Amino acid sequence: MNSFGRPLTRNEDPRLLRGEALFVDDVELPGLLHVAFFRSPHAHAHLLSLDVSAARARAGVVAVITAADLGDYWQPGPLLVPPPPVPGMIFNQRCQVPLVRDTARHVGEPVAMVVAESRYIAEDAVAEILAEWETLPAVGDLEAALAPGAALVHADLGTNVAAEVHQARGDYAAAARAAHLVLKRRFTYDRGASIPMETRGVVAQWDPRADRLTVWDTTQAPVVIRNGLAGMLGLSERQVRVVAPNIGGGFGPKMMMFYPEEVLIPWAAMRLCRPVKWIEDRLEHFFATTHERSQIHDAEIALDAQGKILGVRDVFLHDTGAYDPYGLTVPLNSQCTLLGCYVVPAYDSRFTAVFTNRTLVTPYRGAGRQHGVFVMERLLDLAARELGLDRAEIRRRNFIPTDAFPFDQGVIYQDFSRLSYDSGNYEPILDKALAAIGYADFVQRVQPEARAAGRSLGLGLVCYVEGTGIGPYEGAKVQVQSSGKISLATGIGSQGQGHATAFAQVVAEQLGVDLRDVEVTTGDTDQFYWGVGTFASRGAVVAGSAAHEAAKVVRQKVLRTAAAHFECAEEDLVLADGKVHVAGVPDHAITLGRLAGLANPMRGAVTPGTEPGLEATSYFGPASGATASGVHAMIVEFDAGTLRPTILDYVVVHDCGTVINPLILAGQIHGGVAQGIGNAFFEQLAWDENGQLLNASLADYLIPTALDVPRMRLDHTVTPSPLNPLGVKGAGEAGAIPVGALFAQAIEDALDLPARGIEILEMPLGPSRLWEITQRG
């Protein structure tokens, strides 16, 4: 019966496997209208005139909406994440607008919205919209953007600086002076896209009789969307229902809000009094859904002769795209995650976020952590080489010792609290990974033999931490139904993480019911009112803990009701198999369904202070995030001629505290690694000097296939988090975070690049660019 911690199959699968599960584009409503957008063809341009008359006149077109038609509804979007309380910081807020009014700031920015009887007709009409533009120089290169005289993304601002943040502790200058070795390098990380298989979409229906708006949205945060929409549309929250049904992958960009389309579709549905649907197509997705990753780091590490880190200094530029509604989450994560598993006595980090004429940047799986890990792990590799140290050894020497937790890093994290690692135990993870990958044997025998045979085999080995499970809070409502089934509702959305199973396991554990008898609803604001969203690997930690707390209260209510029924003490009761009986008398059991009925009497006096039903709502808000950690190790072989890699072995050893469902956890790790491999080797958005995206299709932007992702071997250690009742830490991003650093090290190792004086300092790195780099030696 115990389901917690077991590799159980998922509750949500049967409907998905039969094609019955509801996704946003599956919503069909009588009289449904369809939207297509006319989008800016230019990265940066003044809109001189806009002629939509032909589009309006086309048969089947119901409305064509421009910025002018929006009236007062035209407002820049809200700032989703305000800047952190870091002394002396600068933050220039420029949020996205629903439709371009006078200046387009990235290719694909919406300019006009066509509402028609079908998407086909809407696209026909879009082709008939005429716009006159005065093109402006496009800002793309981060350093050029900050040079005097650079074109300005936001002319009124007088600068392309979106933010500047400096965080420091210890005295780096002194550390560098005292150091045996100081290394300085420039590291770059380029843009990629999350590419969920389901693009974004919004369907909105205004019901004038019920005076209510229903919105189906591919969002990761339905409650926040509801609250925002209510405010914008002049409705009260109770009038708006937002449903995030099954979502076909999120990975972060579906957490961004408010996308222009999210603001416009509900407005159009109310104004036209007809349901309206917009489904992003894949071409739109490449321009209109947020990206991530471009940063340039100038980083420096100071070490003593034994390879102990004395200090790190990092100055980096972060590309925030054309607008910055998501605040500084990504660069703050880079800044904080750089510290990794290591004791860094002096740290001095300064970043400048830069506006560019490119699609907005918001968190995508890893959310800036990749960059920090890349910089730190690369610095350690370079240092190890200089000092003649083994790469595993230099990491081991710098690990935060087990007895040092909680470990205060002394910088402000993305959740605005001081970054403090709640728990961790890094050496066992490293040891397991070294053993699993056969490190010693590889170094001493396998690689030398392979080299002698003319083969280019290399190994990568990197460590990382992942800040997970941040606040502020989530809630959950647990209720025993008269059928005996348990319902659980929470406000977060689910994009494939298996919440309907993992949360059910948490509840089943407390209530002694079968996992299949717990029915989980996520992402429907009519089912649960409060919530924040699915991001930062926090679902299992925060909502899972809330579910646990609520289930505990329901358990007490069950036992109290049963004790009254059996006229016995609660301690004498056994709750199992969906029934309660007195210990030793299993034949006289009462089902949870009947108890739920008893708890909701139709007649008779009710004791003051009691509530009807077997139901509880609980909230959980951790004081700070739980820090997971891990090691990835990989053996890769390169074709020395073509520079195509083949991954021969891949090991992940991971510590995310208590594991709720190992099967789901493995899936999260596998998927993360696949995206990491994409990010390291396959996926790079390519732009020309005019800010045009050159590979906006799945034929040209390459996400890995089943032949590109190797079989992975996973192992775990368990260091429970003291910050939540379950002891869990998040795991959603762990697979993706360290892969860039891993590839860089493995490439150098396989191709013996250090011997030729070549270093890998950039990601992603496809074979063409890698070949160019190898020609330098």
Place this chain on the structure above:
Amino acid sequence: MKPAPFAWHAPEDLAAALALKAQHGGEAQFLAGGQSLVPAMNFRVAQPAVLVDLNRVAALDSLAFDAEGTLRVGAMCRYRRIERDAEVARRLPLLVEALAEVAHPQIRNRGTLAGNLCHADPASEMPAVMLALEARFRLCRHDGERVLPARDFFLGPLATALAEEEMLAEIQIPALPPGTGTGFLEVARRRGDYAMMGVAAVLRRGPEGRCVAARLALCSAGPTPMLAERAAASLVGTRLTAEDFAAAAALAVAEIDPMGSVQASPAYQRHLAGVLVPRALALAAERAA
């Protein structure tokens, strides 16, 4: 990403199809497997006013060797049928070997060889394979037909010698003489992607083991599929040693004119040609033994 409106005709015989094309001229496009044309229509980069759908012209779905051993492939013959034909695999292994690199089974189940050739993407495998195999194309119009060697068919990126009223009705691939070995190798970013560089090699050994004929065709190597003729000529008379292959590769690298792409710089493409040409030649030489 929805196609613009068009008038759709689905004739059931070749004459009717050609008459429709003659009637509508440049307004009309033939639709075969649709695996290149329909994506282009969904992106609205192709907006034909008229589609002449060949899928119901049963006579065009043909695949047979004639008395001379020439393989004749009809305009509606899908890749799937070619790659599963045991006789094709035996007699023209190069074709089947290269087909495995073309997209994925889901595309090959519908896509046609003729449609691919008319699309004339220089990065595509099949045009280069046609050059290597010295294929001939039968081009039909409502009032006549002509036969064109493959090398005269490809004029540039997405440009062919097809006149407005013409259809590529049949591909004719002559038999390979005894003693011939072939090999196809490519490097793509992922399985099924267009090659960053692809090499089709055809070698024939004489009775004493010396090379008596060689052809080398490359895809993603220029604005059209490229024949490396000087490289091929350099092999004739040699014993097909590694040194001969290296010399041929050096010539081939100089002969091609790669244009570069998002995935590969022209310099890297040339480098790949230098790597793949000897490998493909070695494969072909081994099979010619």
Place this chain on the structure above:
Amino acid sequence: MKFTIRVNGVEHTREVEPRLLLSDFLRHEIGLTGTHVGCEHGVCGACTILWDGAPVRSCLAFAVQAEGHEIRTVEGLAPGPGQLNPLQQAFRDAHGLQCGYCTPGILMTMTAFLEENPKPDEAQVREALSGNLCRCTGYQHIVDAVLLASQA
């Protein structure tokens, strides 16, 4: 124009524009929303259906072209309401899906694959799977699911 199509053994007659993609027809004209749309340019494989038994991209065919052919979608796999066929069951047992968006296309590809290759090895499964993109699973559990189904 009016045409008739047979999907999962059921005939549907509809009046449609010739340009209507088969994927849109299945989803929005006859309500078989299990077939998903991920790219509309033939790369992702989410919209894969069986056309006379062979997997094809339904986003790269016009609905009217399917007249006279046998179309099968994910809704046609399970033996009965509320049930799973062995391949679907294997996907559940091996955790071969996360968000489930790419899953119907993968099931259709693998249905045809297993009919032709009842006892594949891992390399063959990966090869056959390479025309369907999945962004969640890293493919490992999908491969496991297909191998599991082949052992049933």
